[in-house]
Amino acid sequence: MVPDLISRDRRKGAAPAGSCPAIDRRPVPVRDAAASAAEDALETGELPITGPAEDIRPPGVAARRWREHDRPAARGCHGAGLENRAARRRPWRGPGDLRTPRHPHRVPPRRGDRARLAGRRHADPRDGGMTGRLDRIGLLAVPALGVLAAVYALPLAMLLAKSVQTADGFSLAEYRAFFADEYNIRVLARTLRVAALTTLLAFVIAYPAAFAMSRAKGIWLTVFLVALVLPMSLGVVVKAFAWSILFRANGVLNSILMGIGLTERPVRMLFTETALIVGAANVFLPFMVLPIYSVVRQLDARLPEAAASLGATPWFRFTRVTLPLTLPGVVAGSAFVFSMSVSMYVIPSLIVGERQQNLPMLIARSFLYLRNEALGSTIAAILLAIAIAVVLLSGWAASRLGARR
Numbered sequence: 001m002v003p004d005l006i007s008r009d010r011r012k013g014a015a016p017a018g019s020c021p022a023i024d025r026r027p028v029p030v031r032d033a034a035a036s037a038a039e040d041a042l043e044t045g046e047l048p049i050t051g052p053a054e055d056i057r058p059p060g061v062a063a064r065r066w067r068e069h070d071r072p073a074a075r076g077c078h079g080a081g082l083e084n085r086a087a088r089r090r091p092w093r094g095p096g097d098l099r100t101p102r103h104p105h106r107v108p109p110r111r112g113d114r115a116r117l118a119g120r121r122h123a124d125p126r127d128g129g130m131t132g133r134l135d136r137i138g139l140l141a142v143p144a145l146g147v148l149a150a151v152y153a154l155p156l157a158m159l160l161a162k163s164v165q166t167a168d169g170f171s172l173a174e175y176r177a178f179f180a181d182e183y184n185i186r187v188l189a190r191t192l193r194v195a196a197l198t199t200l201l202a203f204v205i206a207y208p209a210a211f212a213m214s215r216a217k218g219i220w221l222t223v224f225l226v227a228l229v230l231p232m233s234l235g236v237v238v239k240a241f242a243w244s245i246l247f248r249a250n251g252v253l254n255s256i257l258m259g260i261g262l263t264e265r266p267v268r269m270l271f272t273e274t275a276l277i278v279g280a281a282n283v284f285l286p287f288m289v290l291p292i293y294s295v296v297r298q299l300d301a302r303l304p305e306a307a308a309s310l311g312a313t314p315w316f317r318f319t320r321v322t323l324p325l326t327l328p329g330v331v332a333g334s335a336f337v338f339s340m341s342v343s344m345y346v347i348p349s350l351i352v353g354e355r356q357q358n359l360p361m362l363i364a365r366s367f368l369y370l371r372n373e374a375l376g377s378t379i380a381a382i383l384l385a386i387a388i389a390v391v392l393l394s395g396w397a398a399s400r401l402g403a404r405r
Contacts, residue, residue, distance in 0.1 A: 160384075163377035174378040184362070188382070191358040194277060195341035199288075201281040202337050203330065206288035210329075213289070214296040228286050236283060240350040243279040244270060247351070276352050283347060284340050288333035295329030328398055335394035339387050359383050 164170055178184050213224045231239065246252050247269040254266040269275050303325075307317045345360040354361070359379055366376035 156384075159377050160381050162373055163381045166374075174374050175382075178375070178378050178382070184379075187357055187359060187362055190273075190356065191342060192386075194273065194280070194358065195338050197277045198280045198284065198341040199334050199337045201277060202285050202288040203334065205281065206285060206292055206333065207326075207330075209289050210292035210296050213293050214299075228289055232286055236346050237350070239283050240279060240347045243275070243282070244350055247275045271352050271355055273352065273356060276348055276356070279351050280341055280344060280347050281337075284337045287336040287340065291332040291336070292326060292329040295326050299325055331394050331397045335390055339390050342386055342390075343383060 163174055164172060166173060209224075209228075213221065213228075216224055248254070249266040249268070249270075251269075253269065254263075257263045257267060258265070299322075303321055304317045307321050312320070343360055344358075345364065348356070348358055348361060357365075359382070363376050363379045363383070366372045366379065
């Protein structure tokens with residue numbers, strides 16, 4: 001006969017109220033094959049119940065029922081591991097199973113959820129089981145990527161291939177010929193200088209404007225946004241023609257200057273590099289204001305006040321507190337403006353004409369007038385390399401600034 005575990009534990013005496021119950025740490029007797037077969041028959045319903053359940057229940061089941069009954073009282077005790085390890089060898093079969101589940105605090109899964117739970121078992125636990133869903137969502141980008149590869153990547157690859165193809169095969173002769181010409185070097189230097197000055201002028205105008213927009217509320221914020229975004233709906237040709245009208249000898253600016261007595265005759269403004277920088281900065285100004293504004297509006301306005309309470313001067317507060325926190329927006333806006341200033345074609349053509357050419361104008365002249373596809377492809381490759389370098393440099397700077405914050 002297998003000893004009655006319930007009677008044995010009751011003879012030991014119950015624990016006083018508010019304390020941990022007495023725990024029997026002696027090993028549970030191992031059941032024989034007959035007891036296991038009787039338990040399986042009881043679980044499957046093959047054994048008829050003719051009397052009290054305690055009379056026919058296999059040894060060990062009553063002890064497990066006692067453990068399940070006293071589990072809440074012993075849960076807070078140290079070392080109160082009351083589960084029978086032998087009962088963990090087979091999974092819990094549902095509410096009809098008399099054994100204690102491995103995780104009693106969890107609700108057993110329903111039959112309809114088994115397929116979903118089976119999919120979770122094969123998911124990566126580190127990504128929360130979302131790997132399969134993300135992979136399926138990523139398929140939605142396949143059509144757009146295909147169109148982009150067909151209308152942009154493939155023609156660009158063919159254009160770059162022409163810059164290194166000659167009658168004898170692969171060669172870099174066009175690149176050597178481009179950098180050997182002093183005129184091309186001057187055009188390259190002028191392009192980079194105009195782009196840098198345009199970016200600087202746009203930053204000087206956009207930085208205080210972004211702070212003004214971040215402090216504005218209500219109708220004033222709406223006015224700022226409309227004034228900033230509405231010109232973007234106009235074409236670049238329209239804005240470039242507008243600046244050419246302002247910069248004419250009989251334009252608005254010269255009329256104002258002569259009217260207030262600052263000059264006696266018209267000042268030459270059109271077809272100059274200064275006019276090109278001013279016009280380009282005006283066209284690309286929204287691309288500098290918006291990134292800075294998105295960063296400034298997230299700053300805590302109490303930081304400069306805290307620096308002032310510690311005795312910091314206004315210049316120190318700006319250079320050590322405000323400017324470092326807004327540098328990510330400045331880097332993003334500068335990358336946008338510089339990239340567009342390097343590759344602009346319409347604005348220089350309408351404001352300065354053919355007198356001061358840049359790289360895009362050289363590309364147009366090589367393809368349209370000289371019919372030299374190799375030279376045009378070489379200049380396009382150089383321009384693309386400059387744009388890629390600007391993007392990579394800005395990304396590196398942004399990551400460094402983000403890590404420093």
